[in-house]
Amino acid sequence: MDDHAAFLQRVEALRAGVDRRLAELAPAVGSAPDRLVEAVRYSLLAPGKRFRPMVTLLAAAELGAPEGAALDVACAFEMIHAASLILDDLPSMDDAGLRRGLPTIHRAFDEATAILAGVGLLNQAYVVIAADQGLPASLRAELAGRAAQAVGFSGLIAGQARDLFDREQLRDPAALERLNHEKTGVLIVAAAQGGALVAGASPAVVEAMGVFARHIGLAFQIRDDLIDAQGSVEAAGKDVGKDAAMATVASTLGLAGAGQAMEAHLAKASGALALAGCDGLLGRYVGELFARRKAAA
Template structure:
């Protein structure tokens, strides 16, 4: 039986371990032009919760993976997330000026360097998975496929395109859920299911973890919409108010309705893991992140 009182310390130790390993996996000085290396390390190692790698590590732990078995895969998912933020913030996309409390990459460096850093991080993520000698070849291939699908034309890329091309149109709840699933949920699903797969979880368990992650992704996006509508730049660590002219869950349901929808997704996530007799670690971790319902995503 897990000691729930020790969970916060365990979670912090895992996060610190992710930060340490990310610093090791990031391109070292001299491996590429200095400006590019500096930009990549600036983006990848900026302070953050490391939510996606934490989900990978905790999903692996839920199903009995040896300690450290999922660490490199977890870091690969963080690289993908960092790359997506770089590209999402570009002037041709959301034109953001602040991310994680720091100037965005194209502001701190320049737009060309930001694009190269984002593309480089995406490729480095795949390389990290492929080079993980602690995992059997078929599992590495499976993880790479999950990561690529999360990025591609049914994942982050599709979601960003849909957001750009359709942002002036009215969106119903089903359309918003699809958009939010692609922009946020798909990568969280890949990270969570990747951790379960590393642990050798059953197909039913991997599916349950995916359902958990799907609902968590939708809950996170609603919280992000609430922060954009009601939060401050200082507290969020990023620009807010950028979605004011767009149709979001908050503008569709109102703040109270959006919070209710978020709570519904959190409950559904918990039920998904309860169905396979798991969820202590993931449930406690996600519960802590949503405890105040105000922290930035």
């Protein structure tokens, strides 16, 4: 087996491990009202890249954590991500019809069930971190606090509020960057730093991982802007063209300028990864992921 095939096999094995553990951690049939359990599992277990948990796992592995030590923490970040998608897609928010190639949860079930599923998943993520007996209690408390902060009033909640109420005023690139960091980057930062913390990394390495994740989050959001502007529903697996009337990096800088901004963020992310000593597996994983997204554009 060549090096590239071995790398892809390892990545796929990690992703499959996340999927298996998510299925175990999701509420089981009979543990809550059947419709709610079905909706949660429909959203959480839908096929996806599992980017946030993969960042956690690869960061932990490269920094010397025992195999599997970060798995539950990684799954908790995926639960938060899934919850954020449910809430973002609601009729009162983005009113989306497709997510990951499937009808959004409020369309597959109903709006009330979607809200309950999203809030339930957020809380379950904290339960998963708190119950991880393989980690010291002090570390579990820190990880839960970082996860909660990523969701709250300086994270996903704030970003969604800006997206709903301030988007028409966001013509300044710095303001757009703040919005994109809150909507996308903060959770990736928590995931990357979470992996480093599980591995017992130094404060300097944890900080470098945060810089990496911030720039990767911004690059991802720009890529999403470009997909919304140029992509198809079939390729994206979700609605496109919904940001046409809004200020985005793509509309503010133009398509070429947005592409250049994305590349600049990727370069800064790569530099931070090298500083953290995580530019092996993790750097390769991120590079492959963006290369595939560019090829599909």
